[in-house]
Amino acid sequence: MASQVVNLRVNERSREFxxxxxxxxxxxxxxxxxxxxxxxxxxxxxxxxxTVLLDGRPVMSCLVAVETVDGASVRTLEGVARDGELxxxxxxxxxxxxxxxxxxxxGMIMSAEALLDRNxxxxxxxxVEAISGNVCRCTGYGPIVxxxxxxxxxxxx
Amino acid sequence: xxxxxxxxxxxxxxxTGMNLGGDPSQALIHATTTGTFVVSLSSVxxxxxxxxxxxxxxxxxxxxxxxxxxxxTADTDTGPHCMGTFASxxxxxxxxxxxxxxxxAREVMLAVAAEELEVDAGDLExxxxxxxxxxxxxxxxxxxxxxxxxxHFTHGRTISGRGIxxxxxxxxxxxxxxxxxxxCQAHACTVAVVxxxxxxxxxxxxxxxxxxxxxxxxxxxxxxxxxEGGAWMGMSHAxxxxxxxxxxxxxxxxxxxxxYLMPGPADIPMYHNAILERPAGNGPFGAKGIGEMTANAxxxxxxxxxxxxxxxxxxxxxxxxxxxxxxxxxxxxxxx
Numbered sequence: 001m002a003s004q005v006v007n008l009r010v011n012e013r014s015r016e017f018x019x020x021x022x023x024x025x026x027x028x029x030x031x032x033x034x035x036x037x038x039x040x041x042x043x044x045x046x047x048x049x050x051t052v053l054l055d056g057r058p059v060m061s062c063l064v065a066v067e068t069v070d071g072a073s074v075r076t077l078e079g080v081a082r083d084g085e086l087x088x089x090x091x092x093x094x095x096x097x098x099x100x101x102x103x104x105x106x107g108m109i110m111s112a113e114a115l116l117d118r119n120x121x122x123x124x125x126x127x128v129e130a131i132s133g134n135v136c137r138c139t140g141y142g143p144i145v146x147x148x149x150x151x152x153x154x155x156x157x
Numbered sequence: 158x159x160x161x162x163x164x165x166x167x168x169x170x171x172x173t174g175m176n177l178g179g180d181p182s183q184a185l186i187h188a189t190t191t192g193t194f195v196v197s198l199s200s201v202x203x204x205x206x207x208x209x210x211x212x213x214x215x216x217x218x219x220x221x222x223x224x225x226x227x228x229x230t231a232d233t234d235t236g237p238h239c240m241g242t243f244a245s246x247x248x249x250x251x252x253x254x255x256x257x258x259x260x261x262a263r264e265v266m267l268a269v270a271a272e273e274l275e276v277d278a279g280d281l282e283x284x285x286x287x288x289x290x291x292x293x294x295x296x297x298x299x300x301x302x303x304x305x306x307x308x309h310f311t312h313g314r315t316i317s318g319r320g321i322x323x324x325x326x327x328x329x330x331x332x333x334x335x336x337x338x339x340x341c342q343a344h345a346c347t348v349a350v351v352x353x354x355x356x357x358x359x360x361x362x363x364x365x366x367x368x369x370x371x372x373x374x375x376x377x378x379x380x381x382x383x384x385e386g387g388a389w390m391g392m393s394h395a396x397x398x399x400x401x402x403x404x405x406x407x408x409x410x411x412x413x414x415x416x417y418l419m420p421g422p423a424d425i426p427m428y429h430n431a432i433l434e435r436p437a438g439n440g441p442f443g444a445k446g447i448g449e450m451t452a453n454a455x456x457x458x459x460x461x462x463x464x465x466x467x468x469x470x471x472x473x474x475x476x477x478x479x480x481x482x483x484x485x486x487x488x489x490x491x492x493x
Contacts, residue, residue, distance in 0.1 A: 097378045135414060140389025
């Protein structure tokens with residue numbers, strides 16, 4: 001099969017690129033569009049560091065064949081800060097020391113954004129469930145859970 | 158059938174750095190034209206926070222804000238020498254080297270400021286916000302940005318410094334075995350509270366109380382990160398992780414994250430951490446290393462807690478449900 005043109009709306013911008021059949025959304029973001037925040041960890045949907053929002057829902061972008069989501073809207077970590085200002089989740093991660101090596105951070109933040117979009121007032125259990133597909137090897141998870149709860153509090157009017 | 162609760166503790170004395178054939182690390186510092194001090198190192202930060210701690214040491218010694226420090230750990234081919242980030246040595250070795258380099262750079266900075274302000278260098282001090290000023294006459298001052306420009310374009314000076322920390326080689330005394338293998342030792346104790354399900358064999362860690370004596374906590378928030386991250390890793394090794402579950406055979410070894418078990422965010426215990434500070438004479442601002450040791454005490458503490466809970470003494474990690482149940486069977490006299 002030949003490569004095909006794929007259109008995505010990525011972080012509020014229309015992007016068009018060529019993708020060979022079976023190319024993952026992750027590879028398209030990193031290699032075709034130069035968006036390097038989503039990481040390639042296990043490449044089999046087990047570690048969560050490639051998490052992005054696809055039409056508002058968190059997905060492991062390594063598992064999504066990009067030609068199957070032509071026309072979709074994608075949000076990556078690059079689209080989270082507004083006018084150069086960190087959003088509440090990013091600020092809470094930074095100030096809560098919720099990142100060490102940083103390899104899981106992009107996926108953690110996108111899982112948190114998805115949670116807070118659908119549930120602005122999560123319990124600790126909700127947060128734990130939301131990041132249960134994201135592996136962290138450094139922090140022991142506690143500071144990450146605390147940061148997401150902190151972000152929810154910051155976002156409340 | 159019941160859930161049995163138990164408590165165990167374990168302690169660790171952990172060396173900071175090691176002896177090798179002599180254990181050095183170097184640092185070089187120079188000011189750019191606009192007064193950013195570049196700390197050049199071959200010591201790598203892979204998430205343990207070395208760059209932050211090193212920037213703190215440089216800023217404190219130079220008397221400048223953290224914003225004026227840029228830590229460059231780019232290239233081990235061209236950078237000053239470092240033995241590596243291992244043996245919990247980074248903060249101690251590299252911190253000391255950076256303090257030495259920054260002290261030399263500070264002397265040059267004050268000498269150039271003395272030329273610029275036409276005063277004696279001994280009368281100068283830093284205010285911590287970026288100014289070098291005359292003691293008791295603070296209106297006579299120069300900002301580091303202007304000073305660095307002047308150093309380059311007026312005085313023809315480099316504001317720079319060199320640093321090295323060397324732990325000298327030390328051989329054991331043949332008669333006694335006595336030697337000086339490390340620079341100092343940090344100490345820690347973990348108390349673990351667990352619940353053992355005597356029907357399923359599953360062990361759950363409910364609480365971990367960690368006390369650490371680490372010289373001086375240069376960055377208390379990062380110390381807390383290290384203690385909790387290490388406690389998690391210790392718990393993970395104690396209960397879950399194995400590349401060869403049936404060692405020495407390699408059967409059933411995990412091939413990916415689905416099979417390589419680790420505690421997730423729902424499995425973390427309640428932590429209570431206490432940091433004791435007794436500065437080490439040879440540490441940077443008194444700091445000892447707090448690195449690898451954080452994963453150590455939790456493992457025997459959990460083993461002891463399991464023993465306390467159900468009488469099963471496990472000496473092979475991980476303490477899987479299968480091993481707990483086999484131990485319980487043995488205690489009950491049910492041999493297979």
